[in-house]
Amino acid sequence: MGQRLVSDALYNRLQKLSLLEDEDRSILDRLLARVHDYPVGETVVEEGGPIARTRLILAGWAIRYRTLHDGSRQIVNFVLPGDSIGLYGALFPSSDSGVELVTDCRLAEFPCDELIATCRQSPRIGAALCWIGGQDERMLEQQILRIGAMNAATRISHLLVEIHHRLLLALQGREDVVRIPEQALWMPLTQQLVGEALGLSKVHVNRCCRRLVHEGLIEISRGGLRLLDPEGLDRFCGGERPSSTRASASPSLERGLDPET
Amino acid sequence: MGQRLVSDALYNRLQKLSLLEDEDRSILDRLLARVHDYPVGETVVEEGGPIARTRLILAGWAIRYRTLHDGSRQIVNFVLPGDSIGLYGALFPSSDSGVELVTDCRLAEFPCDELIATCRQSPRIGAALCWIGGQDERMLEQQILRIGAMNAATRISHLLVEIHHRLLLALQGREDVVRIPEQALWMPLTQQLVGEALGLSKVHVNRCCRRLVHEGLIEISRGGLRLLDPEGLDRFCGGERPSSTRASASPSLERGLDPET
DNA sequence: CGCTTCCTTGATTTATGTCAACGTGCGTGG
DNA sequence: CCACGCACGTTGACATAAATCAAGGAAGCG
Numbered sequence: 157m158g159q160r161l162v163s164d165a166l167y168n169r170l171q172k173l174s175l176l177e178d179e180d181r182s183i184l185d186r187l188l189a190r191v192h193d194y195p196v197g198e199t200v201v202e203e204g205g206p207i208a209r210t211r212l213i214l215a216g217w218a219i220r221y222r223t224l225h226d227g228s229r230q231i232v233n234f235v236l237p238g239d240s241i242g243l244y245g246a247l248f249p250s251s252d253s254g255v256e257l258v259t260d261c262r263l264a265e266f267p268c269d270e271l272i273a274t275c276r277q278s279p280r281i282g283a284a285l286c287w288i289g290g291q292d293e294r295m296l297e298q299q300i301l302r303i304g305a306m307n308a309a310t311r312i313s314h315l316l317v318e319i320h321h322r323l324l325l326a327l328q329g330r331e332d333v334v335r336i337p338e339q340a341l342w343m344p345l346t347q348q349l350v351g352e353a354l355g356l357s358k359v360h361v362n363r364c365c366r367r368l369v370h371e372g373l374i375e376i377s378r379g380g381l382r383l384l385d386p387e388g389l390d391r392f393c394g395g396e397r398p399s400s401t402r403a404s405a406s407p408s409l410e411r412g413l414d415p416e417t
Numbered sequence: 418m419g420q421r422l423v424s425d426a427l428y429n430r431l432q433k434l435s436l437l438e439d440e441d442r443s444i445l446d447r448l449l450a451r452v453h454d455y456p457v458g459e460t461v462v463e464e465g466g467p468i469a470r471t472r473l474i475l476a477g478w479a480i481r482y483r484t485l486h487d488g489s490r491q492i493v494n495f496v497l498p499g500d501s502i503g504l505y506g507a508l509f510p511s512s513d514s515g516v517e518l519v520t521d522c523r524l525a526e527f528p529c530d531e532l533i534a535t536c537r538q539s540p541r542i543g544a545a546l547c548w549i550g551g552q553d554e555r556m557l558e559q560q561i562l563r564i565g566a567m568n569a570a571t572r573i574s575h576l577l578v579e580i581h582h583r584l585l586l587a588l589q590g591r592e593d594v595v596r597i598p599e600q601a602l603w604m605p606l607t608q609q610l611v612g613e614a615l616g617l618s619k620v621h622v623n624r625c626c627r628r629l630v631h632e633g634l635i636e637i638s639r640g641g642l643r644l645l646d647p648e649g650l651d652r653f654c655g656g657e658r659p660s661s662t663r664a665s666a667s668p669s670l671e672r673g674l675d676p677e678t
Numbered sequence: 679c680g681c682t683t684c685c686t687t688g689a690t691t692t693a694t695g696t697c698a699a700c701g702t703g704c705g706t707g708g
Numbered sequence: 709c710c711a712c713g714c715a716c717g718t719t720g721a722c723a724t725a726a727a728t729c730a731a732g733g734a735a736g737c738g
Contacts, residue, residue, distance in 0.1 A: 222562055225655050230566040232558050244551040247544065249663055252555055272544070279537060283508065289550060290505040294513055296557040297493050301483055303564045304616035305491040308694070346716065355565035357695050362718065378703065378716070394486050569726070607684065618727050623686060639684070639735060685734080692727070701718075708711085 165238030165326035166212060170284055172325070180278050187274055188212060188264040196260055200241060203254035207245035209265045213237050216261030217344055220253045221352070231353035233295060234319060238326035243289055246272050259344050295322075301396070303355050309364040311354045314393040316374070319343060320386050341383045347376075368392070426499030426587035427473060431545055433586070434664040441539050448535055449473055449525040457521055461502060464515035468506035470526045474498050477522030478605055481514045482613070492614035494556060495580060499587035504550055507533050520605050548664060556583075562657070564616050570625040572615045575654040577635070580604060581647050602644045608637075629653070 166188075170176055176184075191214065194200065201207065203223060218235040232253050235241060241255050245268030275282035298318055302311045320341070351361040365381070368374045373389050375382040383389065427449075431437055437445075452475065455461065462468065464484060479496040493514050496502060502516050506529030536543035559579055563572045581602070612622040626642070629635045634650050636643040644650065 222558070224562070224566055224657060228566055230562050232561050244547065244554075247548045247551055247664060253558060275543075276540060282536075282543070283533070286505065286547065286550070287508045289547070289554070290508055293505075293550070293554050293557065296554065296561065297483070297514060299561055300493050300557060300564065301485070301491050303561065304614075305485055305489055348716075353565075358716090359696080359718090360694055363694095366718080376717080396485060609684075619684090620686090620728080621726055624726095627686080637685080680738095682737080683735090686732080688730090690727100690729080692725100694723105694725080696723070697721090699719085702716085704714085704716105706711100706713085708709100 165214065165236075168326055168328065169238045169288070173284055173287055175280050175284055177280065180281050180284075183274060183278055184281060187266055187270060190266055191262060191264050194257055194261050194263065196257055198257045198261075199254060200257060200263070201251050201253075201255040204250055204252070205254075207242040207248065207251050207268060210243060210245050210268050210271055211241040212264040213239050213241070214262040214264055216257060216259045216263075218255055218257045218261060219349070219353075220255050222253045229352050230355070231349065233292075233299065234353070236319070236322055236326060239292075240285075240288060242268065243271075243285065243292075258349065299353075306393070306396075308354070308356050308360055309367060310393045311356070312350060312361065312364050313368065313373070313389040314396060315350065315354060316343070316381075316383060317386065317390050317393060319345075320383055320389075341386075342380060343383070344380045346379055426475065426497075429587055429589065430499050430549070434545055434548055436541050436545055436664075438541065441542050441545075444535060444539055445542060448527055448531060451527055452523060452525050455518055455522050455524065457518055459518045459522075460515060461518060461524070462512050462514075462516040465511055465513070466515075468503040468509065468512050468529060471504060471506050471529050471532055472502040473525040474500050474502070475523040475525055477518060477520045477524075479516055479518045479522060480610070480614075481516050483514045490613050491616070492610065494553075494560065495614070497580070497583055497587060500553075501546075501549060503529065504532075504546065504553075519610065560614075567654070567657075569615070569617050569621055570628060571654045572617070573611060573622065573625050574629065574634070574650040575657060576611070576615060577604070577642075577644060578647065578651050578654060580606075581644055581650075602647075603641060604644070605641045607640055 166184075167181070200211065200218065203221075213235055215237055218241070220232045220235060220241075221229050222232060223229050235255065241263075242251065271285070275285070295318070298314075302314050306314060347361045347365060348358050350356070350365075351358040354361070356364075365374065365376060368389070369376055371388070371392070373383075373385045373392060375384055427445075428442070461472065461479065464482075474496055476498055479502070481493045481496060481502075482490050483493060484490050496516065502524075503512065532546070536546070556579070559575075563575050567575060608622045608626060609619050611617070611626075612619040615622070617625075626635070626637060629650075630637055632649070632653070634644075634646045634653060636645055
C-alpha cells in the first residue's frame with residue numbers, strides 16, 4: 157500500500173470496509189486521476205439539470221440543495237472530502253438537487269458511464285460504491301431525524317457532531333495517520349448555511365449558537381465556526397445514536413465478490 | 418412477457434427502466450419466490466438490529482422509523498408495494514432504522530447474500546437495484562424538503578401527492594393495465610402517523626386535515642384517508658417539483674451491462 | 679358492554695419566524 | 709489610500725405557527 161496521490165479521504169473511508177485489493181486501488185487511482193479545481197460559489201450541478209459526470213471531492217466543502225417556488229433554499233446535505241457527487245449519474249437523466257461549492261474545491265471527475273465499466277471490471281469496487289451510497293442514505297435519515305424531531309439547539313449540535321464524525325473518518329480513518337490537526341475542527345459553516353440546512357431562520361440560529369458559545373462548546377468566527385468540545389456537543393444533543401459507519405465483515409460477501417468463484 | 422405471479426409492483430416500477438431481459442425476470446422470479454405474510458404491527462426490522470434478510474413488499478404498507486431518547490418516533494419513510502427493505506443488508510451489519518408494518522403485509526424474503534450472487538449473475542439486475550436505491554434516496558430528499566422548508570398544511574398535501582404518485586407507478590406502471598380502481602386512492606394513514614412522519618403534533622395534523630377536507634381535497638375516515646382530488650392537492654402545495662422517476666435511456670448504459678461485451 | 683384507538687375541538691403556552699437596525703471585517707475599485 | 713458595498717454576525721421588539729393540555733365523541737373489537 158504505497159502513498160496515495162489523490163483521494164486519501166475516500167481511501168480512508170473505504171479502509172473501514174477492508175474489501176478492496178491492491179488491484180482495485182490502482183483501478184480507482186486511474187479512474188480518479190482527472191483532477192480539477194473550482195472556486196467558491198461554483199454551481200457544479202444544476203437543479204433539475206443533467207448529470208454529465210461523476211465527481212469525488214478531494215478537498216473542500218459543498219452543499220446539495222433544492223430551491224422552493226418561494227425562493228427559499230433547503231440544504232439537503234453537506235458534501236465533504238471523500239463524498240461523491242452524481243454517483244448514480246448513469247442511471248438517472250437529471251438531478252433533483254443542485255450542488256454548490258461553499259469553499260474552493262478540488263474534485264476528481266469522470267464520465268458517469270465509466271463507473272459502469274469499472275464496476276464490471278471489479279465487482280469489489282461496485283460493492284464499495286454501493287456501501288458509500290448506503291452511507292449517503294443514512295446521512296439523509298439523520299437529517300430527517302434532526303429536522304423532524306429535534307428542537308433548534310439540539311438540531312445544531314447534532315449536525316455539528318455528525319459532520320465532525322464524518323471529517324474524522326475521512327481525515328484519519330487509518331490507524332497509522334497522525335492525530336488530527338487543530339485545523340480539522342474548523343468548519344466553513346455560516347449561520348445562514350446552518351439555517352438553510354436545518355429549517356431555521358438565521359436569527360434563531362444565531363441565538364442558539366450564542367448559547368453554545370456561552371457553554372464553551374463552539375467558537376464563532378467570520379464565515380465559520382470551530383468545535384471546542386465535540387463530546388460536550390454530543391452530550392448536549394442527548395447523544396442520539398449516530399449512523400453506524402461500520403461495514404459488514406461478512407466472509408460470504410467477500411466470497412461472493414471473488415472473481416474466481 | 419407472461420403473467421407475473423409475484424411482485425407486480427416491482428415489475429411495474431422496473432418497466433420504466435426498460436433494462437431487464439426476460440432472462441433477468443426469471444432470475445428475479447426465483448429470487449422472490451419465497452413469500453410470507455405478516456400481521457399489522459409486526460416489527461420486521463429492529464432499530465439497531467441486524468439485517469438478516471432482504472425483503473420486497475408485495476402488498477401492504479410499512480414505515481421506516483427511528484426512536485429518540487425522549488420516546489418520540491420519527492417516521493423516515495413510508496414503504497409501499499414494490500419497495501425494498503434491507504436492500505443494503507449485505508453491506509451493513511445493522512440497521513439504523515426500524516421497520517414496522519402499518520397494515521397486514523405480504524413480503525418476499527431472501528438472505529441478503531443472495532443478492533450479491535444475483536448481481537454477479539446479472540449485472541442488469543444489479544443496475545436495476547441501484548436504480549431503486551437511488552429512488553429511495555430521492556424520496557428521503559423530498560422528505561427533507563417537506564419537513565425543512567414547508568408549513569404544516571403544505572407538508573401534508575405534498576406527502577399525499579408523493580405517495581399517490583408512487584402508488585400509481587407501482588400499481589399501473591404498464592400501459593396495458595386497466596385504470597386504477599377507486600380503492601387505490603385509499604391510504605391507511607392515521608393522523609398520528611402523518612404527524613410522526615412530518616414532525617407535527619397529531620392535534621395540528623388534525624386541524625390541517627380538516628381544512629383539506631373542507632376544500633374537498635381529501636376525505637377522512639376511521640384509520641385512514643382518501644384522496645379526492647390529487648391535482649387539487651398538487652396545486653395546494655404549490656406543485657413543488659416531485660422527484661423525477663424517469664430513468665436514463667443511455668444506450669451506453671445498456672452496452673456497458675451487456676454480458677457479451 | 680367496556681376497552682381501545684382514532685378523531686375532534688377549545689384554551690393556552692411556547693418555540694421560532696419576521697422585521698428592523700446596527701456593527702464589523704473584508705474585498706474592490708476609484 | 710479611501711470609500712463604498714457586501715456578507716456575516718448580533719440584538720431587540722413583536723408576530724405567529726405549532727405544541728401542549730384537556731376533554732369528549734365515535735367507531736371498532738373482544
